[in-house]
Amino acid sequence: MTDFGRPSLGTIALTIWLLLCVVVPFAGGSLSMSLAQVWLANALPYFMLSLAAAVIISCGQIDISTGGIVSLAGMVIVASFNAFGGTALGGVVAHGLAFCIIILIYLIYGYAAKRGLSTFIVTLSLLLVVKGSSTLLQSCLQGVGEICRSSRIMSGGSAILPDWAVLDFVGDAWFSILAFGLTLAGFLAWRHRTRWGLDHIAVGMDVAASEFSRIPVKAIYTRAFLVAGGLVFLATFLRLHGPNDGGWSANTGWGDELLAIAIAVIGGTRISGGRFNPIGILAASLAVYISRDIITNDLGIPAEVASLVFGALLFVIVAFEMGGRSSRGSDGA
Secondary structure (H helix, E strand, C coil), rough: CCCCCCCCCCHHHHHHHHHHHHHHHHHHCCCHHHHHHHHHHHHHHHHHHHHHHHHHCCCCCCCCCCHHHHHHHHHHHHHHHHHHHCCHHHHHHHHHHHHHHHHHHHHHHHHHHHHHCCCCHHHHHHHHHHHHHHHHHHHHCCCCCCCCCCCCCCCCCCCEHHHHHHHHHCCCHHHHHHHHHHHHHHHHHHHHHHHHHHHHHHHCHHHHHHHHHHHHHHHHHHHHHHHHHHHHHHHHHHHHCCCCCCHHHHHHHHCCHHHHHHHHHHHHCCCCCCCCCHHHHHHHHHHHHHHHHHHHHHCCHHHHHHHHHHHHHHHHHHHHHHHHHHHHHCCCC
């Protein structure tokens, strides 16, 4: 998907897909303001995760641990909330701890990228670590398992925040629209109006040429991973206080890393780097979430069949996009 000029086949297909997501429930009489509010609140965390994936991919790196990190961050918040007093201050400290853990993990990723290590392997390794850690935290909360069975600190706990600690406004339509708008405007300005954004895309297009032009490639990698880490924290925060209504489980977020990468690619992020389109990612996030909801809930298609249909939709969009690129040749960033 090009940033400017004539829309690509992928852009046209994505636009049609998004329009169908509105037309189908409208024709069936199920479209309402409350349903739209649910769609917006649920799609917002996916938008943040997809942006995180796109920021990393567009500078030539990869991160396949976002879903696992969301799982761990949420479990850290709910598990440490009572440990820090169960008060408003305790909630702030719990969220701060989760944020610091995420940033530490992404600093490790940035260091690996600067050292020339494979971020695919590094993120895969830490994906397994964070998944195991979130499961262990949940076991400790429940006082089960060999390690936590005799725990006096966490045993009998609950993986849910008290009602007063849940920020209900996070699920409101006005908040979602505001968050979508501000995030989109910020990333558009970064991508097209800042030296950092231009250098970021240049690194994704050609590392050797960027180094020759004295672009700080290693610094670009570090910044990219730190921005992605911040977005992953926001996705966790929004999901915990929005769709999850303060509840959490160890497997929350598992597998979302692959969906985030798929949304990023559908939204115009070139998997080899050098392209980043926030508008396309926003459209793809809404189209993917809404279509999954329609397929499983409105159409009543079993989850197994829905997975096949959704996979086919993903393939069609990406095939259109790749076909358009082949016919145009290399069209730049």
